[in-house]
Amino acid sequence: MKDQITTALVINGADPSAYSRGEFNTAMADAAAAALAPHMTVLRSRVADNYNVQAEIEKYRAADLVIYQYPVFWFMVPGRLKQYMDDVFAYDAFFTYNDGPYGSGGLMHGRKVIFSTTWNAPAEAFADRNAFFGGMNPAEAILPMRKAHQYCGFTELPHFSSHNVIKDPQFASHKARLESHLRKVLHLEKAVAAA
Numbered sequence: 160m161k162d163q164i165t166t167a168l169v170i171n172g173a174d175p176s177a178y179s180r181g182e183f184n185t186a187m188a189d190a191a192a193a194a195l196a197p198h199m200t201v202l203r204s205r206v207a208d209n210y211n212v213q214a215e216i217e218k219y220r221a222a223d224l225v226i227y228q229y230p231v232f233w234f235m236v237p238g239r240l241k242q243y244m245d246d247v248f249a250y251d252a253f254f255t256y257n258d259g260p261y262g263s264g265g266l267m268h269g270r271k272v273i274f275s276t277t278w279n280a281p282a283e284a285f286a287d288r289n290a291f292f293g294g295m296n297p298a299e300a301i302l303p304m305r306k307a308h309q310y311c312g313f314t315e316l317p318h319f320s321s322h323n324v325i326k327d328p329q330f331a332s333h334k335a336r337l338e339s340h341l342r343k344v345l346h347l348e349k350a351v352a353a354a
Contacts, residue, residue, distance in 0.1 A: 166199055166221050168202045168204065170206065170229075171185055171203070172243075174232065174238060184230055184277055187333065187337060188226075191341060206237075210246075210247075215247045224273070227272070229275075229276060231277065248311065254310060262309065266311065272308050272314070273316045274301060275319040275320070
């Protein structure tokens with residue numbers, strides 16, 4: 160795995176609807192891209208837009224880091240993000256058959272991934288074993304997304320989550336926390352100091 164990240168792909172998984180226009184996740188994806196831009200090349204994708212499958216595959220191949228910014232809908236990824244993955248995660252591009260154990264045919268080795276999710280659920284719903292999520296943390300709650308990327312060979316970096324974003328959005332606070340998370344996890348402050 161490469162230690163130095165020179166290119167990042169930020170995927171905006173917002174799925175606009177009559178209920179939510181996707182503005183919070185779009186703004187969070189923009190914030191992530193802006194935080195990374197002084198340190199690396201930043202590629203962008205938005206799953207709600209028309210996209211060219213081969214061009215998207217090439218973005219993944221070019222990236223050392225992929226950041227997904229998306230809302231959790233019904234405890235899953237939004238439909239458009241799932242469709243995007245179904246289209247783009249192609250055989251012989253993301254994974255292949257091999258004679259090794261199940262899950263060892265990933266072709267995205269050397270790439271890191273960060274999942275940044277937004278939830279209507281408050282943070283307290285996760286911390287309490289007697290609450291809805293039974294003590295599960297947000298990263299555990301998105302296990303299928305994590306396993307899909309592990310299957311393809313990605314190395315997962317610490318997850319980020321924003322909570323209660325419908326009832327109490329507090330965008331500035333979530334944006335500042337995301338920027339801090341990226342600086343810490345990607346050692347961006349060290350990169351600035353070394354420059």
